[in-house]
Amino acid sequence: AQKITQTQPGMFVQEKEAVTLDCTYDTSDPSYGLFWYKQPSSGEMIFLIYQGSYDQQNATEGRYSLNFQKARKSANLVISASQLGDSAMYFCAMRAGNSASKIIFGSGTRLSIRP
Amino acid sequence: DVKVTQSSRYLVKRTGEKVFLECVQDMDHENMFWYRQDPGLGLRLIYFSYDVKMKEKGDIPEGYSVSREKKERFSLILESASTNQTSMYLCASSPGTGALYRDTQYFGPGTRLTVL
DSSP: OOEEEOOOSEEEEETTOOEEEOOEEEOSOSOEEEEEEEEOTTOOOEEEEEEETTOSSOOEETTEEEEEETTTTEEEEEESSOOGGGOEEEEEEEEETTOSSOEEEOOOEEEEEEO | OOOEEESOSEEEEOTTOOEEEEEEESSOOSEEEEEEEETTTEEEEEEEEEETTEEEEOSOOTTEEEEEEETTEEEEEESSOOGGGOEEEEEEEEOOOSOGGGOOOEEOOOEEEEEO
16 A cells, blocks of 8 residues: 655745655555645645656755655655745655555644744 | 645535536646545546546546546546545646556645545
8 A cells, every 4th residue: 555654744844944844655556756735824736746656866855855764764854944935835755656546645744933 | 856746735515516626737647547546545536648638447436527628727626525535636747658567657736635
């Protein structure tokens, strides 16, 4: 069975600090993609970063990086120099194999940035 | 930039009404999706479409239908709205080219539907 687990329901971080949001996954398929999305209070789901199972290097997009540890089946999101605008829900998601539909989302982590 | 738009941000309807939620994408994406998001239940896939006039059921299709007459537009229809369909509805699209596991979904702003 495929599964995404986010164990941190909520986190508080001081502005300008780095923050790591945890994500572990489970799949038996060797081909999979891992995604992180940000959902502000407005409701829109914003794509942040992607990591493929065959990618040799960790993905980076501006202040976002993905700490991909394949053997441990973890794909943690790292946000450097956090900003007040980073306050939002963050979802880890996975798509495995050749299913056109099945992107599985975790339960999310609510990140709050303190000024 | 990918742009996915939804016809309404907020919608209030009465039980029994027929409700149309419209979604439009401007990136010539092959795939389009409808999800609903509820507290404690996360995002659940209602329907998706991988081509014009093609559709497949997701995890919770009951009470919903969809229409995709043009590539850029994907409509979600609630034939007879019920109070348990009060939810946040999110539309997404993805390119549909290359390996499917790399196919990134881009979401619209969402529609908060309340059925009274």
